[in-house]
Amino acid sequence: MGLHTLIDGRIELIRFLAPDGAPCEAAPLPVNDETLLHLYQAMTRTRMFDGKAIALQRTGQLGTFASALGQEAVGVGAAAAMEARDVLVPSYRDHGAQFLRGMTMTECLLYWGGDERGSDFERARGDFPNCVPVATQVPHAVGAAYAFALRKEDRVAVTFIGDGGTANGAFYEALNMAGVWSAPVVIIINNNGWAISTPRALESAAATLAQKGVAAGVACQQVDGNDVVAVYEAARRAIAKARSGEGPTLIEALTYRLGDHTTADDATRYRDPEIVQREWTREPVARLRAYLLGRGLWSKEQESGLLKQCAEEVESAVARYLATAPQSTDAMFDYLYEDAPQSLLAQRDIARRFAPK
């Protein structure tokens, strides 16, 4: 008879900024002022873009769109910790991260506006396109990480998954393989509390989603997902660890989806407005702004300057998006295979004949 202590039953939660923007500890933040301003600007850009994208959808100028309102710190914090040579394997709500990776706002609009060219990133050429089927992107990140390790490349794969996605088999299978292969991958759970209308409590009986890493032998931790400094620091450590060959990390970022699941959803049907109201007092952009203002690193003038600059950037991206000529019907056929088979060329010709002149 013997007892083995397998886990200590504790999952570390990292947080540096309280909801009101006050530092949680007396110690200085683990990031310099320049990085803080960079993170703040990136979150503000993302929020400004989100608002515009929803407006475009409401006016029939964009297809269904998945907003990141309230969750800006997760994508921005993690992507800011990545190197350009690393690879991002996003889900479908990660434009905050993608913008930092170099995806343009016009590309994002093209994607949600129904044009494949939105996934042909002019920069970030190695990053994966958005993944709409839930959790199936996690194995891609593990496979990419395996490729980097095999070729001894100094690169790390970072992927995002929602809280709902962690119930999916693909997540468990990929996590397990990441552990077995000690793959240089960081898997970030964007726990925004909702799998469309299904709340976190109905998704898993586990006390934390981070602990799902325990059974796979993958290091795991929680982070306050509305504290961009905490997300950045957790991701930075996990990426450094993966880069040095010490294997994967699963990070659960605790945040809240302040908007609807997508523009096709109406969250008032299933959630308590009082709770949403409360969550607005914890959101990431105001939190960092309060800290910056308190430290004298930011001013109202700088804020209005930034908002103006972001609005101009968004407007110019929208103008480019709206001015993009549609693809020809050939575009359906030309990229399916490297060399289109004869049978497909015949179908391409039919499509050409019936294409609008």
Place this chain on the structure above:
Amino acid sequence: MTQLNLVESINAALACEMARDDSVLLLGEDIGANGGVFRATNGLQARFGRARVIDTPLAEGGIAGVAVGMAAMGLRPVAEIQFTGFIYPTMDQMINHASRMRNRTRGRLSCPMVLRSPYGAGIHAPEHHSESPEALFAHMPGLRVVIPSAPARAYGLLLAAMRDPDPVVFLEPTRLYRLFKQDVEDDGESLPLDTCFLCREGRDATIVAWGAMIPEVMRAAEALESAGIDVEVIDVATIKPLDMETILRSVEKTGRCVIVHEAPRAVGVGAEIAAEIAERALYSLQAPVRRVTAYDVVTPLSRLEKQYIPSLERIVGAVRGLMEGT
């Protein structure tokens, strides 16, 4: 020139390509020390190391999924799915990701992976080990589906599949793995994909088939020859995209066509071929196109599988029926 059976020719092709191209790696369940349950990967881990011949956890969807990630990042993974009954969890990845990666990213990323699996009935395997799912994969735009019918063809087609810039589902007829040997030149020469192969020239009727049905069809052709009926036999080999030109040329010559497949009949690949012939060569036909297929039933356990697989008698009977107009 070496005499190899089909599974040995698979092994030779894998070894040849791994030696030629460092980006090729193998992954699957029990493919390492064990060499795969059918020994297709025998000796390859000892030769190429554990990093390139990976014994994976038992997770078929995950195997296909990590292969997509590897392929998008420039490797050429060859994933083995141990039996067809276990291939269905890979369909999410093959359909939603592997087949679409190039198209979705306008060619920025692609997915040059091969998904290999033994398939088909006739080896007295347990339940869920004997299905023929080629039509399921063939329906999906962006995939190639390739099925060899003999050792030399398996060697050349698998090399081509591994060199193809797009995802290939490579289904290996389990019944043929050890059924016969053939001269195979291990010279690294591939055979073309997207092309049917003419197995036998004839003037009276065309039989179109693939995989394990080819040896059966060739026997039927011999039986018919002794009855004075001269049959042309076409091995489709690449199920998707289909080389209809070769099939149409043959049907226009013979005026008669029987399609033979081991998969269930309804919505099968035979229906596609028959429809193409009807659209493009109807007036060359002297008799309606016929299909000899398995039935639209669950693949039976081993005691009934002989009755399930199209038999020599059924094939011969179909051709005779066409000739006699019965």
